[in-house]
Amino acid sequence: MVKVTIVKTGYIATTTLIDALLDERASRENVSVRVVSSGCKMDKDEAEAAAKLATQVPTDLYVVISPNAGLPGPSIVREVLKETGKPIIIVSDEPSRKKAKQLGEEEGIGYLVLYGDPMIGAKRPFLDPVEMALFNADAIRVLSVTGVFRLVHSEIDRVIEEIEQGKEPELPMIVVNKTRALEYSGLKNPYARAKAMAAFEAARKVADLDVEGCFKTQEASNYIPIVAAAHELMRAAAMLCDEAREIEKANDSVERLVHFRDGTLKRKTELLGKFE
DSSP states (O other): OOEEEEEEEOOOGGOOOOOOOOHHSSOSEEEEEEEOOOOTTHHHHHHHHHHHHHHSSSSEEEEESSSOTTTTTHHHHHHHHHHHOOOOOEEGGGGHHHHHEEEOOOHHOOOEETSSSSSOOOOTTOOOOOHHHHHHHHHHHHHHHTTTTHHHHHHHHHHHHHHHHHOOOOOOEEEOOOOHHHHHHHOOOOHHHHHHHHHHHHHHHHHHHHHIIIIOSEEEEEEEEHHHHHHHHHHHHHHHHHHHHHHHHHHTTTOEEOOOSSSSSSEEOSTTTOOO
């Protein structure tokens, strides 16, 4: 059994479900997953405390997920975990792309940089717990339908399999743009793929708007409409993904890639069809 420890510090939408993606029916017998989290806080003290807890858990693979992997909190998590000598995969959002590439080239740390997982509109006069939850629900729909989640779990599954076989794992070093994501989406209909591509690019624009509203704009009367617009755009992207999946349902071509007990993945497309 391969032991995986997921260290969460701060939140992107993928943070919510990354552990569940590896064992959606709680039936896998070849993997054991533990999660250590610093919650929404990702300052150095909180992140370091979570990382030190993670080192006390017997593990074969660390997956570290956070916003912007170059920030001090995520950086100290890596420094603490590197001392264990275990392989590390970083999962983070678009601002991490330069730092992730550097870590991959210089330190051999794996990475999955997710362009479609945007920053939230974190301004106090706008963001309450419900707005936060709705934003992430919309982002999760986009990440699911466009293929981002499929790519994430497939790459981690591959590393788990290599560790299980006693191999030196080849860690992923992937920037997940729209092209890479859609390769994993399973969408067959060209209109469905077009809608998913539009949704993915809309999600990237959400991040631009939220950065503008949160860091570049003064006065609530100016920044509140910007972050509100970003959240409306995220909702529109989620609706496009709903439309794309409904097209696939109508064609009875929704791809299902299911974990079996031994960790293997088996595919089916027709709702009442059999696994390939």
